[in-house]
Amino acid sequence: MSNRWRPLRGEHVEARELAGALRELVNGTGLSLAELAPMTAYAKSTISDNLNGRNRPQWAFVKVLVSVCTPRDARAQSLQLARFRKLWERADPSRATLLESSVSSVSPRADSRGMPEAEHTASGHAGTGASPSDDITVLREHLVRAQQALLHNHDLSTGVVILQQRMDTVVRVLTSESEELRRERDRVTARDEQFSALGDQLSDVLRRLESANSLSGAVNHRLRTAQRHRRLAEKLRDRAADELRRSRGATGEELPPPAQEPPTPRTEVGLPWEGRTASADLPLLGPADRRAVETMLTRIERDLAAESTDLAVLETDILDHSVSLWTGDGHSAGRPAGEARRVRNLRVLALLGALLLGSGATVAVITAAGRDDGQVAAAGGVSEASGELTCSSGSRVVGVWLQGTSVHGWAEFRNTSDGKAEYSYKVPRGERYSLHIGCGGTPEKWLVDPHTSEVDGTRNSFDCFDVQSAPRYKFCRKTDG
Numbered sequence: 001m002s003n004r005w006r007p008l009r010g011e012h013v014e015a016r017e018l019a020g021a022l023r024e025l026v027n028g029t030g031l032s033l034a035e036l037a038p039m040t041a042y043a044k045s046t047i048s049d050n051l052n053g054r055n056r057p058q059w060a061f062v063k064v065l066v067s068v069c070t071p072r073d074a075r076a077q078s079l080q081l082a083r084f085r086k087l088w089e090r091a092d093p094s095r096a097t098l099l100e101s102s103v104s105s106v107s108p109r110a111d112s113r114g115m116p117e118a119e120h121t122a123s124g125h126a127g128t129g130a131s132p133s134d135d136i137t138v139l140r141e142h143l144v145r146a147q148q149a150l151l152h153n154h155d156l157s158t159g160v161v162i163l164q165q166r167m168d169t170v171v172r173v174l175t176s177e178s179e180e181l182r183r184e185r186d187r188v189t190a191r192d193e194q195f196s197a198l199g200d201q202l203s204d205v206l207r208r209l210e211s212a213n214s215l216s217g218a219v220n221h222r223l224r225t226a227q228r229h230r231r232l233a234e235k236l237r238d239r240a241a242d243e244l245r246r247s248r249g250a251t252g253e254e255l256p257p258p259a260q261e262p263p264t265p266r267t268e269v270g271l272p273w274e275g276r277t278a279s280a281d282l283p284l285l286g287p288a289d290r291r292a293v294e295t296m297l298t299r300i301e302r303d304l305a306a307e308s309t310d311l312a313v314l315e316t317d318i319l320d321h322s323v324s325l326w327t328g329d330g331h332s333a334g335r336p337a338g339e340a341r342r343v344r345n346l347r348v349l350a351l352l353g354a355l356l357l358g359s360g361a362t363v364a365v366i367t368a369a370g371r372d373d374g375q376v377a378a379a380g381g382v383s384e385a386s387g388e389l390t391c392s393s394g395s396r397v398v399g400v401w402l403q404g405t406s407v408h409g410w411a412e413f414r415n416t417s418d419g420k421a422e423y424s425y426k427v428p429r430g431e432r433y434s435l436h437i438g439c440g441g442t443p444e445k446w447l448v449d450p451h452t453s454e455v456d457g458t459r460n461s462f463d464c465f466d467v468q469s470a471p472r473y474k475f476c477r478k479t480d481g
Contacts, residue, residue: 008137010053012096016137018087019053021144022062025069025080026051028148039068053137056091075158079151099133222310229307236300243292385433386424387461387480389413395440395447395466397421404433411435432456437476439466452476 005023010016026036033044040047042061050057066084070077090096389397400411402425411425427433432454440447448466455478462476 006052007134008053010055011099012056012091012093013099013136014087014091014096015056015093016053016099017140017144018056018062018084018091019051020137020141021084021087022051022057022065024141024144024148025066029069036068040064056088056093056096059085059088062088073155076151076155083147083151222313226307226310229303229310233300233303233307236296236303240296240300243296381429382426383429383431383458384424385411385427385431385458385460386422387459389421389423389435389437389461389476390419390463390479391437391439391448391450391466392463392470393439393448393466394419397423397437397439398441398443398446399438400425401436402427402433403436404428404431406431407433430456435462435476437462437464439464448474450474450476452478 008016008019010019026033029036031039033047037044037047040061041064042050046061047065050061062084063081066080067077070080385402389400391397396415396419397413400413400421400423402408402411404427407427409425411423413421413423415421423435425433433456434454435452437450437452438446438448439450450464450466451474452460452462452464459480460478461480463479464476465472465474467473
C-alpha cells in the first residue's frame with residue numbers, strides 16, 4: 001500500500017530533494033511505515049520525521065533505509081547507495097540552497113499572452129491553492145522517478161546482455177556436441193562397413209572350406225587307390241623275388257644274402273637318400289625262368305607306372321588348388337630347384353595321406369632311380385669326385401651323401417689318423433654336386449648334418465662347421481681354392 005505523505009516542509013532545496021527521493025524509494029516497496037519500521041530498527045515516527053524534508057537525516061539512517069528498500073542485488077544496492085550518497089552530501093546545511101533564493105533566482109519570462117511567467121504561474125497557483133515550491137518539489141520527485149526508472153532499465157539491459165552471452169555459450173556447446181555426434185555417426189558407419197566386409201570375407205572362407213572339403217574327399221579316394229596299387233606292387237615284387245630265389249636254387253647255386261640297404265638317418269618318407277633293393281642278377285637264370293621273371297617284372301613296372309601317374313595327377317591337383325604346407329628340411333640347401341621342389345611335393349603327399357587316412361597311415365612314394373654306371377658312361381664318361389672332409393668340432397665323419405644333378409647316393413669315405421676323412425664317388429664328367437656330411441653320432445643317426453654348396457670338378461675339400469656357436473653353423477666351406 002502507498003503511504004499518504006504530508007507536504008514537504010523544509011527550507012533547503014537539497015534536503016527536500018533527498019526526502020522526496022527517499023519517499024519515492026519507500027513507495028516502490030509497497031510497504032507502509034508501520035511495516036517498514038521493524039525492518040529498519042527505527043520507529044515509525046522517526047522515519048516520518050526524517051522524510052519530511054525539514055532536516056537532513058543521518059547517513060546511517062539513509063543507508064539502512066536504502067538497503068531495506070532495494071532488491072537483494074549487490075550491484076543494484078551499490079548503485080542506489082552511491083546515488084543517495086551524492087544527494088545526502090548535497091543536502092549539507094552549510095552548503096544547501098534556501099528555497100526562497102532558489103525561487104527568486106528564476107527570471108520572469110513572458111508567456112504567449114504577454115504576461116510574465118511568474119505572474120502567470122502565481123495566478124495559476126492562486127486558483128489551485130498550491131505554491132511554486134510545491135511544484136518544484138513535484139518536478140524533482142518526477143525527476144527522481146525518471147532516474148530510478150533509468151537505473152532499472154540499465155539493470156535490465158545488463159541482464160539481457162548477460163543472458164545473451166550465456167545463450168551464445170550454450171549455442172557453442174550444442175554446436176560442439178553436434179559435431180561430436182556427427183563424428184561418432186561416421187565412425188559407426190565405418191564400423192558397419194567393416195563388419196559388412198568381414199561378413200563377405202567369412203562367406204568367401206566358407207565357400208573355400210566347402211571346396212576344400214570336396215577336394216579332401218577326392219584326395220582321400222585317390223590315396224586309397226594309390227595304397228591299393230602299392231600293395232599290389234609289393235605282392236608282385238615279392239613273387240618276383242621268390243621266383244628268382246627258386247630259379248637260383250634250381251641251378252644249385254648258393255643263394256646270396258639279401259642286399260643290405262645303406263644306413264640312413266631318420267628322415268621323412270620319400271627323401272632321396274632312402275636306399276633301394278638291389279636288382280636281381282638275371283643272367284644266372286635259365287631262358288624260360290628268365291622270360292617268366294621278365295614278364296612279371298614288366299607287369300610290376302606297368303603297375304608302378306600307373307601308380308606313379310595317379311600320384312602325379314594327385315600332386316598336380318593339390319598344387320592347382322594352392323595347397324601349400326611348410327616343412328623344414330635341414331638338407332635342402334645346395335640342391336637344384338627341381339629336386340627341392342620334388343622332395344617338397346612328396347612331403348606334401350605324405351602329410352596329406354597321414355592327415356586323411358588317420359594316425360599311423362603311411363603313403364609310399366616311389367621315386368625314380370638314378371641312372372646306372374652304364375647309362376652315365378654312355379652319356380659322356382665318368383669321373384671320380386673326391387676330397388678331404390673335416391668337422392670343426394673334431395668329431396669323426398660317420399656318413400657322406402652326394403647329391404648331383406642327375407645322380408645321387410652314398411659316397412665311400414675313410415677316416416684318417418689326422419682327424420680328416422677321404423671321400424670318393426663316381427659322377428658324370430662335368431656334373432655339379434653338393435655333399436651332406438654326418439659329423440658325430442652313428443651311421444644310422446647323425447649328430448650334426450652340415451652341407452656344402454654346389455661345386456664341380458674332381459677334387460673338392462671342405463671344412464664343416466658342426467659347432468652350434470659357429471657363425472656358419474651346419475655349413476661346409478671349400479678349402480682348396
